[in-house]
Amino acid sequence: xxxxxxxxxxxxxxxxxxxxxxxxxxxxxxxxxxxxxxxxxxxxxxxxxxxxxxxxxxxxxxxxxxxxxxxxxxxxxxxxxxxxxxxxxxxxxxxxxxxxxxxxxxxxxxxxxxxxxxxxxxxxxxxxxxxxxxxxxxxxxxxxxxx
Numbered sequence: 001x002x003x004x005x006x007x008x009x010x011x012x013x014x015x016x017x018x019x020x021x022x023x024x025x026x027x028x029x030x031x032x033x034x035x036x037x038x039x040x041x042x043x044x045x046x047x048x049x050x051x052x053x054x055x056x057x058x059x060x061x062x063x064x065x066x067x068x069x070x071x072x073x074x075x076x077x078x079x080x081x082x083x084x085x086x087x088x089x090x091x092x093x094x095x096x097x098x099x100x101x102x103x104x105x106x107x108x109x110x111x112x113x114x115x116x117x118x119x120x121x122x123x124x125x126x127x128x129x130x131x132x133x134x135x136x137x138x139x140x141x142x143x144x145x146x147x
Contacts, residue, residue, distance in 0.1 A: 009088040014126040016048075018096035020119040022103035041100040045093040052089045071140030 029037045055062070062068070099106060107115060 005088060009091065010125070011129050012089050012092045013095075014122050014129060016092055016096060017119070017122045017126075018092070018099040019106075019115065020122060021096070022099050022106060023115070025100045026103045026107070038101060041097050045097050049086075049090055049093045053086050056086050069144070071137050071144055073137075 025041065029040055032040065063073070110118075
């Protein structure tokens with residue numbers, strides 16, 4: 001269970017990439033004061049969490065409604081349990097919120113070069129996760145079809 005939670009968290013971390021999103025958040029909120037910046041960060045991350053939570057809870061209904069299969073979902077993104085998934089994403093939202101609030105200091109601390117390296121590493125991790133999910137999905141389809 002712990003390995004699954006860590007895997008889900010790292011997948012979400014690579015997808016959401018709070019470190020690389022700090023400069024974007026800072027540029028979008030550059031003219032806002034600290035309190036406004038906090039409200040924007042909190043509102044956007046609560047919205048992101050709400051969307052993931054809603055789809056996690058409604059996943060089975062969505063599957064049945066559209067006649068989707070588990071291997072099809074694995075091909076397009078993987079399947080995780082509802083509670084490890086929402087917990088991992090909630091933690092990631094909190095981490096991203098902290099990065100957004102401390103963004104200017106963080107970027108100054110690590111520097112633009114390190115930020116670029118981290119962004120590229122997250123992209124690589126995300127690509128590998130996507131490839132693994134596609135492999136598992138194709139394997140599942142082949143198994144379902146008796147190959």
